[in-house]
Amino acid sequence: MTSNTVLVLYAGGTLGMLDGPRGLRPGSDFETRLRQAFTHLAAHRRDAIPPFEMLEYTTPIDSSSATPADWQRLARDIADRYAAYAGFVVLHGTDTLAWSASSLAFQLQCLGKPVVVTGAQKPLEAPHSDALDNVEMALRFATRSDLTEVAIAFGGKLMRGCRTRKWETQAFDAFYAPNWPLLGEIIDDEPVLYATRCLSPSGAPRFELPDLMPTSAVIRLPLWPGIHARQIARLLDDDTVHGAVLESWGSGNIPEDAALAGELAAASSRGTLLAVISQCPHGPVTLGTYASGNVLKDIGALAGDDMTPEAAFTKLVHLLSQPLPEAQRRRQFLSSLCGERSALT
Numbered sequence: 001m002t003s004n005t006v007l008v009l010y011a012g013g014t015l016g017m018l019d020g021p022r023g024l025r026p027g028s029d030f031e032t033r034l035r036q037a038f039t040h041l042a043a044h045r046r047d048a049i050p051p052f053e054m055l056e057y058t059t060p061i062d063s064s065s066a067t068p069a070d071w072q073r074l075a076r077d078i079a080d081r082y083a084a085y086a087g088f089v090v091l092h093g094t095d096t097l098a099w100s101a102s103s104l105a106f107q108l109q110c111l112g113k114p115v116v117v118t119g120a121q122k123p124l125e126a127p128h129s130d131a132l133d134n135v136e137m138a139l140r141f142a143t144r145s146d147l148t149e150v151a152i153a154f155g156g157k158l159m160r161g162c163r164t165r166k167w168e169t170q171a172f173d174a175f176y177a178p179n180w181p182l183l184g185e186i187i188d189d190e191p192v193l194y195a196t197r198c199l200s201p202s203g204a205p206r207f208e209l210p211d212l213m214p215t216s217a218v219i220r221l222p223l224w225p226g227i228h229a230r231q232i233a234r235l236l237d238d239d240t241v242h243g244a245v246l247e248s249w250g251s252g253n254i255p256e257d258a259a260l261a262g263e264l265a266a267a268s269s270r271g272t273l274l275a276v277i278s279q280c281p282h283g284p285v286t287l288g289t290y291a292s293g294n295v296l297k298d299i300g301a302l303a304g305d306d307m308t309p310e311a312a313f314t315k316l317v318h319l320l321s322q323p324l325p326e327a328q329r330r331r332q333f334l335s336s337l338c339g340e341r342s343a344l345t
């Protein structure tokens with residue numbers, strides 16, 4: 001193996017799917033299919049692809065069935081082989097790609113080399129597929145020693161993994177990072193990295209690989225106009241729930257409703273970690289701008305700043321899966337662990 005060899009982990013997703021009697025289903029032997037597809041690339045592009053080896057999971061999945069066990073397996077497989085490769089590419093379904101990339105970023109902190117996640121809107125063998133371009137792009141960025149974080153390569157754009165959301169159901173430009181600029185892009189067939197927007201390498205890697213708790217232990221709580229306190233209570237009053245991402249209005253507001261606030265306060269005093277993000281995709285929450293949001297501060301909810309729902313959720317799962325003292329868990333939620341939020345609020 002040469003020092004610029006990349007390890008490709010094939011987890012499944014549309015890019016590797018084949019037609020079956022009931023529609024597309026995950027296909028295997030992806031390495032042979034991919035190497036064959038690369039032979040059709042123009043010579044200058046083919047020659048620029050770094051050497052790679054493939055780790056193919058025996059049961060590739062549609063990522064709509066992914067669970068924390070899949071996030072954990074990917075992180076551990078990368079951690080176990082970390083020293084042997086220049087970088088890593090994860091081939092993944094697009095539906096929950098942003099969730100897996102966010103969890104990987106929390107598990108694989110302070111990386112000294114790239115982990116690039118990609119997928120495709122169309123299968124590799126479909127006419128006009130985006131699969132080959134996306135894998136080629138991911139491989140080329142995966143040897144950049146100045147990229148030291150989990151990134152998503154898709155549709156010619158390189159984005160921070162824990163800042164990105166799936167934005168399009170069909171268009172090739174399928175992902176978007178609402179609160180962080182592009183880390184790089186493909187220009188004239190060449191990968192261009194905007195290094196000042198990337199995380200700087202910060203010494204030795206800090207991998208946190210706990211046994212992740214089932215995601216049923218954390219809930220998403222989106223507000224809607226007229227939501228009733230008893231509806232919130234039904235979700236929160238559950239011994240198996242340890243965290244909740246409250247998807248509030250604007251800059252962190254909830255309805256002026258004492259009963260509803262009372263349910264949130266009761267959950268918080270039972271030890272449920274409440275994190276507040278905004279239903280607006282752009283911009284941070286700032287708790288306390290309005291009287292209707294101040295109550296969240298009073299009950300000890302944590303401001304999620306400008307985190308995506310995927311990042312806030314996987315961060316709660318990550319922190320709640322570790323035996324941390326409560327104060328440290330809260331402090332870590334409010335800090336940026338891997339560039340997922342801008343500020344301490």
Ligand code: ASP
Pocket residue numbers: 012013014015061062063064092093094095096119120121
């Ligand atoms: N359902 C597919 C998956 O997430 C969609 C895709 O890969 O684009 O695996």
